[in-house]
Amino acid sequence: MIRRISTILIACFSLVLADEGMWLMSQIEDLDLNSKGFEIESKAIYDEENPSLHNAIVWLGGCSAAFVSSQGLVLTNHHCAYGSLQRASAKDGIDYVRSGYLADDQTKELPAPGQYAYVLNSIEDVSKDVFKAARKASDLTQREILIKKKIRDIIEETEGNREDIHCKVVKLFEGQEYRKYTYTKYRDVRIVYAPPESIGKYGGDIDNWIWPRHTGDFTFYRVYMGPDSLPASYSEENIPLMVNNWLKVATEDLKVGDPGFILGFPGVTTRYRTAADIEYSLEYLYLPYIQRYRDYLCMIEDIYKKDPDARMRLASVYAGIANYMKKYQGNVDGFQKTNFIDEHLQMEDQLKSFVNSDKKLKKRYSHLFDDMNTLMEEKKGYYEYDSILDGFGYYSGTLFYLANKAYENAREREKPEADRDPDFSEKRNREFVERAKYRFYSYYEDYDKQVLEYALNKAKNAPDGFYFFELPADVNLWVENAYKNTKLADYDYIRDLFGMRASQIESLDDPIVQLAVKLYAPKLEKKERMKIWDARMNELREQYMELLAIYTRKPQYPDATGTLRFTYGHVEGYSPKDAVYYKPFTTLSGVIAKNTGEEPFDMPEKLATIKDPGNYIDPELNDVPSCFLITTDITNGNSGSSVMNRKGELIGLAFDGNYEAMTSDWMFLPEIQRTIAVDIRYVLFITDKFAGGTWIVEEMMNDQ
């Protein structure tokens, strides 16, 4: 209908409308927050010179979090802590995921294996250095390589060999800027309180991405430091980290319409892309991956039927795959529902007219669309071949993945410096090997076998076969034998493998290692080919973003890069479809109403019988609030982000987006895009009244 089309056109072309934007720290002061109802000054949120609210924000390496007491207490999502809970479970033989964990006091806090906490020290514009290094480039591909090398050098220089410093340099505005983020890395993180899965993951995959939501998606961690006040690995002697900046809990009840903001680490967005890009993602990413993920999930479900205990190992693998499958499906549905691609094409037509209306613009930009389309077509030509190759990657089993990585590392290390991949870093490799240990907490042989077999079968069933090496005649038999004869399931062996030279690895009599060796050449060919493609496309994307700025005449925010961003909005419901309105608060009554007693709607019975909910009752709702909606602009990586009110006080934790706006990585749709947050009052109610973790709440309140 006419109404819908115009909504989207407006949404897209006035780019910064409503509460859109994942803003850099340096951009906050330009947002005129006071005019939007905020009482906190922008300088109180981010001040380059002085400590400010942003110093309370913690990166968990994938998720976001924040300090909530002076003693290093950290609040994040339950689903962010899921992996460490699962690893702790595997280690102790107690299913903490299912039961939850409450430390009786600070001394009983449980190590969170593989969980690090990163505290941001500084943000620095390094564009000049990077561009200077790139100047000598003879072509686009070399330019990209020089940029990447410069970035690597900056990181190495900043980190040195220090275990406690982590540095990240990101490309912003499609390459118009580069920024360096430097963190202190804390390696001793402990679980203070995690609710049982039946609260923390209530609604499970069914409710995932869905509003109305009733998930108590939170966990308390604590960051520890050595007795010398420096970051340290886990030790009994370590003491809680003393911090100067932490978030205070809101003292007023949250209401519909209240302004709020989020500081967190959104991972990836692609807001400045063309219809060709979107179409490619639909046809060559989302649709095939939905199928692939569905197959993986079926494998795990079949395993669960045979071995219910497999859940303790595979639950987080399952959750991760299911989460992305639903996200992709949401994109597919969203594209269809909003005529996404057609309308992007229409918008591009308008943009083309704009370009053609001006000589200068025409000269610089008119080639853009055809050039980008040509590149996309080129990529499509390789799709079938590349997708088989990509099948041998992260999801093709822990053993193959590690063998492949070890061999690639060895080959890279032995190249002359000039030819070496600029992303290659011995420090990152060491960190990778360290983390690989935790992958084994999710290792389940039967699943590992099946996914490798799946990749091999895909290769085998490709129209022209898979033409780099001869595939085994009986894939199933080959895999069975391979897993019988491989030593890769032993982490110590993996550690050794990563220390070997390429020739040593090549001579190993291990079928899975040999598979990795055979796949090296085609994978390298693809990588080199994509380097050239990327360099050309990146150049075009930079110009496209430039053009959009000229056309819209609005301030732009860069695509998400996993670094600290600011987004603001207000508490508001939305209309997901004709005649339906979603209110922005759910309640404890709603939690109880959803209970069926069967997973994932199997809340602890105790929840229904708490007689004194204390001051966690919202006077307007006349109930304990559970989750709320806010119009802020987030994506994956923002999980665990604190949500603050007009005064900068903590009102909740962002943990999800809504299904109706699943296309949000491509475009912000102000009418329907919402952040789903768990209300701080529910967090405290569960901790205090349900779990009896009153001491944790008191620790926070004493620091108000």
Place this chain on the structure above:
Amino acid sequence: MIRRISTILIACFSLVLADEGMWLMSQIEDLDLNSKGFEIESKAIYDEENPSLHNAIVWLGGCSAAFVSSQGLVLTNHHCAYGSLQRASAKDGIDYVRSGYLADDQTKELPAPGQYAYVLNSIEDVSKDVFKAARKASDLTQREILIKKKIRDIIEETEGNREDIHCKVVKLFEGQEYRKYTYTKYRDVRIVYAPPESIGKYGGDIDNWIWPRHTGDFTFYRVYMGPDSLPASYSEENIPLMVNNWLKVATEDLKVGDPGFILGFPGVTTRYRTAADIEYSLEYLYLPYIQRYRDYLCMIEDIYKKDPDARMRLASVYAGIANYMKKYQGNVDGFQKTNFIDEHLQMEDQLKSFVNSDKKLKKRYSHLFDDMNTLMEEKKGYYEYDSILDGFGYYSGTLFYLANKAYENAREREKPEADRDPDFSEKRNREFVERAKYRFYSYYEDYDKQVLEYALNKAKNAPDGFYFFELPADVNLWVENAYKNTKLADYDYIRDLFGMRASQIESLDDPIVQLAVKLYAPKLEKKERMKIWDARMNELREQYMELLAIYTRKPQYPDATGTLRFTYGHVEGYSPKDAVYYKPFTTLSGVIAKNTGEEPFDMPEKLATIKDPGNYIDPELNDVPSCFLITTDITNGNSGSSVMNRKGELIGLAFDGNYEAMTSDWMFLPEIQRTIAVDIRYVLFITDKFAGGTWIVEEMMNDQ
């Protein structure tokens, strides 16, 4: 939660709260409509002495309808006209269900086979006569028989042998009153405009009972009379019925909160029953019938796969079964969601305390609960046996059903008058045989076979076998042969069969007839046994309703009996679950948004391209309204009922209830129970702007 429980307690015990009630015409004047925002006087709706609005209301023998022009134009639901559309399709070999039908002008109106229209002439209290006749009874069973005989006599006396008079006497207030309804029956009804199924049944079984709804569930009929102004069978010479009372279309746009009322023919409710009754229905009716209906639907779906044309014959059978299956499932879900049975038990406990608190009450009523429970337990004891027997009924195939009915009729006819079933009526039998003709429009041999086989298999697999006669060893083979050798698929033969004596039928060499003969004895035994049971239970139910009146001290309305009732309410949305609010209007945009191009969401493309929607746009919605919600109290039978505004003008047609309140036949839940109506503006928009049936709209408007 406490909140929910109290809601239901209030809803039930203050019986007449909010907009509850299916009121008798004689009760309207006590409702104080003016205080509820109505401008129309109660006398203008129903006046025993003078023509009033209720004279515009038409009964379609199962559905409701109303005159909307002076020339006998009638508006009802599409799903009420579905059967006649299907029969017309079968007759003409054109799929009117799929394509819809628009008469170019009055002369092109299409006969609606098997459709009659009943216009109410009078309502009369016949309680005195009935009670007088019952006085001589020696026991409860005989009392019931005497009452039924008296009712039969009243009907026969009123109707005589006239084809154009239809009389119905109903028991009200569980037997505290009896009323006689006399109708003129019109037998020439024609289709003026029926939208295509993709509008009239848009959303199909998926959206059935569901809000938000986007179904254009309406059809225009016209009632014809003979040139002598008397009811007549179809003839080309017939002329449109001239009427003095018809509904005028609302001149103002309908708004949220507006009051409205409905006049229609609700079929059956059971609002004054105990938990034991509800529990019995859950365990012994809803749950097994859901299973049985699911099996039937699977059979039809399998047939569709083999023969898509079967749809033209089986569509209305399928729709009917699917509709009830969903209704039963909704009851099951509703019982669970609202703790329905437990809370009824709690209410009964309060009622018991009330009874025990007073000597007189105790004496008269304290036996009630135990006695009713004893009867229910007795019935349960027969359940397994009876359910097998019931399997040989309406749904066990057209051929068996008709043979069974013919033989039962013959046996009944030959009994001495004193022993004869008081429900037996030669006139009703003639009408039955007449209607049987139309059953053959839905006759599909393969389905007929399968359902009979299904009943036989159920009998065969009963724990102790089925002990009235020997079942065939190979049921499938027996059915195949039976259908090869039977003559019952010939309507003329059926007509003959209904004229035969019992002994003649017994001697027929027809396997299906023989099956009916064999089943006569056990079916009779069950009938006689249930007569006694019913008499006892009815007595208790009458007392129970009496007791409720004493306890609640509120005016009561009688359970629905398929006769004219009045219900009022106001346009209002509802909250189906935590954080969700359903607004009371859907729109044309919503219709379009639901379109997937695939049945049942396959709206005609033209709908999206109508550029001039005329004055059917609602200024507040800024869109053409599609359906709306109103808090009126309806049930099956109300389908097609006109909804009127505060002035008594037509605003829409009721066509459904909402899934959340599917337990409404047992109890009105004011917070969630809504009538779903198609907006008159959508009816006219579709007729005028979509179909081009402007002349129909003009006919109505000329009569304003």
